[in-house]
Amino acid sequence: MDIQTSLYEGKLIRLGPIDHEKDPEVESRWTHNLAYLRLLGASPARPVSPAQMKKKYEAIEKEVEESKNIFYFTIRCREEGRLLGFARIDWIEWSNGTGNLTMGVGDPQDRGKGYGSDALSLLLRLAFAELNLYRLSVVLGEDNPVALQFFKRFGFMEEVRRRKALHRDGRTWDLLHLGLLADEWRAQIRNDGNES
Amino acid sequence: MNHELLQGKYVRLTAENPEVNASAEARWWQDSEYFRLLDSESPHLWSEKKLKEWFEKGLEKEDPHSFGFSIRTVEGDKVIGFVALFALSWKDGDTLAAIAIGEREYWGKGFGTEAMNLLLGYTFRELNLRRVGLIVFEYNLRAIRSYEKVGFIHEGRIRGAMLREGKRWDWLMMGLLREEWEARQKEVV
Amino acid sequence: MSEDLLRGRLVRLTAESAKTLAEPYSRSSQDSEYWRLETSDPARLFSVWNTEKELEKFLEKEPKVNEFYFSIRILEGDVQIGDVGLGVVSWSSRDAFVGIGIGERAFWGKGYGTDAMQVALRYAFQELNLRRVTLNTFAYNPRAIRSYEKAGFSHEGRVRGALSKDGNRYDVLYMGILREEWAQKEEK
Numbered sequence A: 001m002d003i004q005t006s007l008y009e010g011k012l013i014r015l016g017p018i019d020h021e022k023d024p025e026v027e028s029r030w031t032h033n034l035a036y037l038r039l040l041g042a043s044p045a046r047p048v049s050p051a052q053m054k055k056k057y058e059a060i061e062k063e064v065e066e067s068k069n070i071f072y073f074t075i076r077c078r079e080e081g082r083l084l085g086f087a088r089i090d091w092i093e094w095s096n097g098t099g100n101l102t103m104g105v106g107d108p109q110d111r112g113k114g115y116g117s118d119a120l121s122l123l124l125r126l127a128f129a130e131l132n133l134y135r136l137s138v139v140l141g142e143d144n145p146v147a148l149q150f151f152k153r154f155g156f157m158e159e160v161r162r163r164k165a166l167h168r169d170g171r172t173w174d175l176l177h178l179g180l181l182a183d184e185w186r187a188q189i190r191n192d193g194n195e196s
Numbered sequence B: 001m002n003h004e005l006l007q008g009k010y011v012r013l014t015a016e017n018p019e020v021n022a023s024a025e026a027r028w029w030q031d032s033e034y035f036r037l038l039d040s041e042s043p044h045l046w047s048e049k050k051l052k053e054w055f056e057k058g059l060e061k062e063d064p065h066s067f068g069f070s071i072r073t074v075e076g077d078k079v080i081g082f083v084a085l086f087a088l089s090w091k092d093g094d095t096l097a098a099i100a101i102g103e104r105e106y107w108g109k110g111f112g113t114e115a116m117n118l119l120l121g122y123t124f125r126e127l128n129l130r131r132v133g134l135i136v137f138e139y140n141l142r143a144i145r146s147y148e149k150v151g152f153i154h155e156g157r158i159r160g161a162m163l164r165e166g167k168r169w170d171w172l173m174m175g176l177l178r179e180e181w182e183a184r185q186k187e188v189v
Numbered sequence C: 001m002s003e004d005l006l007r008g009r010l011v012r013l014t015a016e017s018a019k020t021l022a023e024p025y026s027r028s029s030q031d032s033e034y035w036r037l038e039t040s041d042p043a044r045l046f047s048v049w050n051t052e053k054e055l056e057k058f059l060e061k062e063p064k065v066n067e068f069y070f071s072i073r074i075l076e077g078d079v080q081i082g083d084v085g086l087g088v089v090s091w092s093s094r095d096a097f098v099g100i101g102i103g104e105r106a107f108w109g110k111g112y113g114t115d116a117m118q119v120a121l122r123y124a125f126q127e128l129n130l131r132r133v134t135l136n137t138f139a140y141n142p143r144a145i146r147s148y149e150k151a152g153f154s155h156e157g158r159v160r161g162a163l164s165k166d167g168n169r170y171d172v173l174y175m176g177i178l179r180e181e182w183a184q185k186e187e188k
Helices: A023-031 A034-040 A050-067 A115-130 A145-153 A182-195 B018-029 B032-038 B048-061 B111-125 B141-150 B178-188 C018-029 C032-038 C048-061 C112-126 C142-151 C179-187
Strands: A013-016 A071-077 A083-093 A098-105 A135-141 A157-168 A171-181 B011-014 B067-073 B079-089 B094-101 B131-137 B153-164 B167-177 C011-014 C067-074 C080-090 C095-102 C132-138 C154-165 C168-178
Touching: A013 A115, A023 A034, A023 A050, A023 A083, A034 A098, A050 A071, A050 B048, A071 A115, A083 A115, A098 A115, A115 A135, A115 A145, A115 A182, A135 A145, A135 C154, A145 A171, A157 C132, A157 C168, A171 A182, A171 C154, B011 B079, B011 B111, B018 B032, B018 B048, B018 B067, B018 B079, B032 B094, B067 B111, B079 B111, B094 B111, B111 B131, B111 B141, B111 B178, B131 B141, B131 B153, B141 B167, B167 B178, C011 C080, C011 C112, C018 C032, C018 C048, C018 C080, C032 C095, C067 C112, C080 C112, C095 C112, C112 C132, C112 C142, C112 C179, C132 C142, C132 C154, C142 C168, C168 C179
Parallel strands: A098 A135, B094 B131, C095 C132
Antiparallel strands: A013 A071, A071 A083, A083 A098, A135 A171, A157 A171, A157 C154, B011 B067, B067 B079, B079 B094, B131 B167, B153 B167, C011 C067, C067 C080, C080 C095, C132 C168, C154 C168
16 A cells, blocks of 8 residues: 555545535435434434535534544545445544544445445545554444444454443443454555455 | 746646635545645545635635645646745745645646746745745655756755654755746756 | 432532632643543643633533533532533433542542542432443553442443553553442442
């Protein structure tokens, strides 16, 4: 990997900026599928209108600009630039080299097609070879086994289990913290290199 | 007197509306190689909307310590990059300069070199400053060659200032005095 | 019904003005050992003026709906010694983070922290009706870890190498207490 290899262009997707004109409607549609929002976190899931989404995007760029420790990307189809999802690296503590990753592919029809994997490969390289972080965390609900498997495939390890931290549909779930160290990622890349 | 200060054979330096700059920059930043050759800062992908706000704010302020121009091709009238002066000290007659060509097809063809020379002409003959400095990353060989061609002299290295792809890279400091540049202009003629 | 929910055996929890807290806070921020035990942020020095401005924003101008912040005063002598705060992560899941710090060194290791934590937990479970309380602490803070274990928290995992201090890597420990666990403990 070198300076010439694009940080943002994957095989199927690319990481891109927010399109304030087109994206609000698309993401508003995703939020009307509460299952999607529930996969993303513990906050009460609530649908958002395109106008509200527009305001959210403005707020996101503002906090990215002011905080200096947040990165936000849209995940877009490489060909037509269609919005597929988002990725966020935040809670960055520069002196400790730590960060937290959240990502999602919005439309269930777009899942299982390799977009997430493609995006995560790029994001890990960004986190470790450009931002020079020491480690990356992901926080997920136990009720999201697909995502758990997904991150574990990339080498993330379960580190913390917050018992019964999620309460939905009358039952509780644990909230899991997964972690991947930069050295572990580098070892994987080396091994992949050797194999090919 | 040469009144065509900002006009060259292949490029000219212009002032553009915020939306023109924003649209171009938003596109160029998505090419991570462009970004990594130009900037040591973090890889944010700003929206066109955000960039337009910044350009507008920049114009409103009219900072006396910075000058920015867009680079337009003479043939085709295309906006291909920008040049700028920043950290300008009037009392010392000293400034830093930056240049970037965002359109890949125009890399390595002399467009950047000519744009830099136009900027230097403006700096030395219109602003009457005494020296121009610049910082370039050690892995940006094409730019280093271009600056040497225009007359910049190597003045030092900030060792290991950047960490990318797990490697430390130096920042090269280069500088050019007015008399050195003027002497070269006479030679060329 | 408990009349004095915010009163413990040794301490009580209060709400103080930014003006009152500015000087002790600024002073404790200059105790780098305290700083490193309390937060993962790089150590910084804050003047009293700056501290008051920040506290004003946090306590009076822009208080957050999900945050419940208290100062800790010891009953004997009414001295202000530290603070404890609850930050609700999600109302629907009823989980909050608790953070506690005793800024005055003279009061370390005397049980004040543990008592303040008990009061905070009671508030969390009986007034905020939370279902669990989470905290994180640093591997190099054994005194705090013991205190939390005593208060009934269970270990829930470690974020590997999350802290870099003096050229060494340390883990951040997560601990949690469920409402039913707290209730059982209270009964005893």
